[in-house]
Amino acid sequence: MFLPNQHPDYRQPLDPVDAETLGVKAAEEVERYLACRDNPVPTPLLTLPALASELGVGAVHIKDESLRLGLGSFKALGGSYAVIRLVLEEAGRQLGRPVDIADLHTPAVRAIAASLTVACATDGNHGRSVAQGAQLIGARAAIFVHAGVSAERVAAIARFGAQLIRVEGTYDDSVAEASRVAAEKGWTVVSDTSWPGYERIPGLVMQGYTAMVREALRQLPAPPTHVFVQAGVGGVAAAVAGYLALVLGDRRPAFIVVEPARAACLLETARVGHPVKIAPGAPTVMAMLECYEPSRVAWRVLSRVADAFMTVDEEDAVAVMNRLARPGGSDPAIVAGESGGVGLAGLVRAAADPEIRVALDLDAMSRVFVINTEGATDLERYADLVGVRPETVTTGATFHARGAWA
Numbered sequence: 306m307f308l309p310n311q312h313p314d315y316r317q318p319l320d321p322v323d324a325e326t327l328g329v330k331a332a333e334e335v336e337r338y339l340a341c342r343d344n345p346v347p348t349p350l351l352t353l354p355a356l357a358s359e360l361g362v363g364a365v366h367i368k369d370e371s372l373r374l375g376l377g378s379f380k381a382l383g384g385s386y387a388v389i390r391l392v393l394e395e396a397g398r399q400l401g402r403p404v405d406i407a408d409l410h411t412p413a414v415r416a417i418a419a420s421l422t423v424a425c426a427t428d429g430n431h432g433r434s435v436a437q438g439a440q441l442i443g444a445r446a447a448i449f450v451h452a453g454v455s456a457e458r459v460a461a462i463a464r465f466g467a468q469l470i471r472v473e474g475t476y477d478d479s480v481a482e483a484s485r486v487a488a489e490k491g492w493t494v495v496s497d498t499s500w501p502g503y504e505r506i507p508g509l510v511m512q513g514y515t516a517m518v519r520e521a522l523r524q525l526p527a528p529p530t531h532v533f534v535q536a537g538v539g540g541v542a543a544a545v546a547g548y549l550a551l552v553l554g555d556r557r558p559a560f561i562v563v564e565p566a567r568a569a570c571l572l573e574t575a576r577v578g579h580p581v582k583i584a585p586g587a588p589t590v591m592a593m594l595e596c597y598e599p600s601r602v603a604w605r606v607l608s609r610v611a612d613a614f615m616t617v618d619e620e621d622a623v624a625v626m627n628r629l630a631r632p633g634g635s636d637p638a639i640v641a642g643e644s645g646g647v648g649l650a651g652l653v654r655a656a657a658d659p660e661i662r663v664a665l666d667l668d669a670m671s672r673v674f675v676i677n678t679e680g681a682t683d684l685e686r687y688a689d690l691v692g693v694r695p696e697t698v699t700t701g702a703t704f705h706a707r708g709a710w711a
């Protein structure tokens with residue numbers, strides 16, 4: 306399914322609140338926070354010439370987020386950043402003076418942090434980020450996980466000292482339960498999705514993702530002509546599209562939002578013209594994208610700056626994981642988790658369809674940017690789907706425990 310954006314707001318400037326959230330000044334601040342982290346190494350941008358030639362495009366560039374801050378996904382940039390900012394803000398209120406990231410480890414800040422609990426629902430990656438942020442600053446974290454979150458992903462969150470709470474039902478049920486319990490207990494919900502009346506904190510989470518786009522623009526030889534980004538609730542797609550629209554203006558690339566056909570809440574929202582909740586169906590292998598209702602803030606951005614919405618099927622996601630593990634020609638191998646290569650799967654589908662190629666002006670001159678949003682965040686699942694353990698995939702770069710690429 307492929308749907309060009311026909312919303313009345315399409316090509317309108319961003320809402321001023323979103324322009325501030327995703328703008329250059331905010332992104333610089335994110336980078337300043339990031340520089341104070343233990344492992345602030347930029348993730349690599351890799352180029353896939355063999356794949357580009359197969360697909361009939363000029364270049365395919367892929368930002369590999371699989372080793373971001375030691376968490377395995379770009380999500381490491383959002384939740385932890387929002388947690389740290391919120392705790393520092395609260396510390397500033399309680400201490401009656403401005404508190405900055407440089408004060409992260411001061412006893413006064415840590416004493417206040419220890420009295421605070423942050424909560425969120427997660428498919429896995431966002432919860433890991435929130436838990437890591439809480440651990441870094443010394444706050445408590447309560448993470449709500451639905452029935453479909455694998456034991457391995459739950460264990461990875463628990464390693465950051467978070468309290469894990471299992472919830473019956475889907476991701477959306479866990480979002481509702483996290484809000485209910487947090488309101489009862491006075492915890493702060495740090496959600497990656499937004500709803501009416503709850504926008505600032507998910508905005509901060511999205512703001513955290515802008516660091517990835519800034520890095521990519523420094524690494525790319527020229528700005529891309531096309532960007533395909535996968536979506537769950539739409540937060541990362543909106544952060545990337547919004548930031549690019551703000552910094553590149555009329556030179557911004559065509560932006561395509563890619564979802565699993567089984568959980569295409571943004572495509573459905575684009576079809577009807579306003580945010581809708583779709584009925585849950587069969588689970589998708591693209592576990593992190595299994596969301597049935599878009600984030601309101603993300604939709605407000607995407608309705609203006611996304612050029613098209615499309616879906617991919619289960620086998621497309623698995624084929625891309627395999628292709629990246631065993632690439633053709635001189636392309637480097639990349640470990641992509643089930644949701645990691647879905648933007649690229651969108652490009653593969655689009656490139657094979659003559660009508661979509663024309664609709665998007667996709668041709669031999671196109672410079673396409675995609676993001677491997679996660680590595681093998683569930684090792685067993687990866688081995689099942691790719692037939693090899695992720696550590697046996699020889700990637701172009703070696704990541705050392707101390708956080709340097711070689």
Ligand SMILES: Cc1ncc(COP(=O)(O)O)c(C=O)c1O
Pocket residue numbers: 378379380428430431497535536537538539540541542593594596644645678679
């Ligand atoms: C690996 C990965 N890719 C993509 C996404 C989609 O992000 P969003 O829900 O902001 O659309 C997620 C969300 O958890 C994710 O973990």
